[in-house]
Amino acid sequence: QQPVQSPQAVILREGEDAVINCSSSKALYSVHWYRQKHGEAPVFLMILLKGGEQMRHEKISASFNEKKQQSSLYLTASQLSYSGTYFCGTTGPGGYQKVTFGTGTKLQVIP
Amino acid sequence: DADVTQTPRNRITKTGKRIMLECSQTKGHDRMYWYRQDPGLGLRLIYYSFDVKDINKGEISDGYSVSRQAQAKFSLSLESAIPNQTALYFCATSDPAPRSGSYNEQFFGPGTRLTVL
Numbered sequence: 001q002q003p004v005q006s007p008q009a010v011i012l013r014e015g016e017d018a019v020i021n022c023s024s025s026k027a028l029y030s031v032h033w034y035r036q037k038h039g040e041a042p043v044f045l046m047i048l049l050k051g052g053e054q055m056r057h058e059k060i061s062a063s064f065n066e067k068k069q070q071s072s073l074y075l076t077a078s079q080l081s082y083s084g085t086y087f088c089g090t091t092g093p094g095g096y097q098k099v100t101f102g103t104g105t106k107l108q109v110i111p
Numbered sequence: 112d113a114d115v116t117q118t119p120r121n122r123i124t125k126t127g128k129r130i131m132l133e134c135s136q137t138k139g140h141d142r143m144y145w146y147r148q149d150p151g152l153g154l155r156l157i158y159y160s161f162d163v164k165d166i167n168k169g170e171i172s173d174g175y176s177v178s179r180q181a182q183a184k185f186s187l188s189l190e191s192a193i194p195n196q197t198a199l200y201f202c203a204t205s206d207p208a209p210r211s212g213s214y215n216e217q218f219f220g221p222g223t224r225l226t227v228l
Contacts (some may be wrong), residue, residue, distance in 0.1 A: 040221075041219035041220060042217075042219050043219070087153060087154060098144075098156055099156075100156070100170070101146075101153050101154040
């Protein structure tokens with residue numbers, strides 16, 4: 001079952017902050033975050049492992065709440081280049097399982 | 112040169128035709144995947160392969176088959192294409208993190224846009 005992402009879409013002005021959430025009904029081992037710009041392939045941002053620390057990619061950070069089976073992606077002081085669709089992907093216990101991606105959150109940053 | 116390539120990049124075909132989408136990679140990764148992307152549905156896994164002798168069904172394998180010809184090549188076939196298989200198809204590769212056993216990042220090809228009329 002796909003993880004649920006919220007919001008489905010968000011529009012920001014440059015410099016504003018945003019949070020994208022990813023929730024799963026299953027126990028999670030890891031959470032992956034990808035960004036896909038329009039007309040391009042998804043590109044890896046970061047991975048969070050169970051018991052691991054909060055990760056950062058430039059001004060984008062993420063957290064993983066294992067008990068709640070949730071992850072959040074924090075975009076700080078957004079830039080035009082942050083526009084795109086953000087996907088979370090999850091793996092269950094065992095670690096070797098396939099990644100199941102969410103339906104995506106479309107982020108648009110405007111001047 | 113791109114590390115993960117897909118051919119063709121665009122294809123228009125008719126209902127009932129057999130179609131093959133090809134993926135090649137120069138990253139030396141053992142793991143390869145096929146996804147389809149539809150608006151509002153995100154990326155859904157069709158098939159995946161952990162090595163040449165290992166093929167696994169994903170979430171939506173019905174109507175598709177795959178062949179792992181070599182470590183570097185993974186092909187997706189639609190035996191008899193139907194209109195609801197119109198989508199953007201991505202191939203991806205990854206290499207397992209040796210310590211944790213979890214997946215590290217997946218590298219995606221540029222995608223194949225398939226239209227079935």
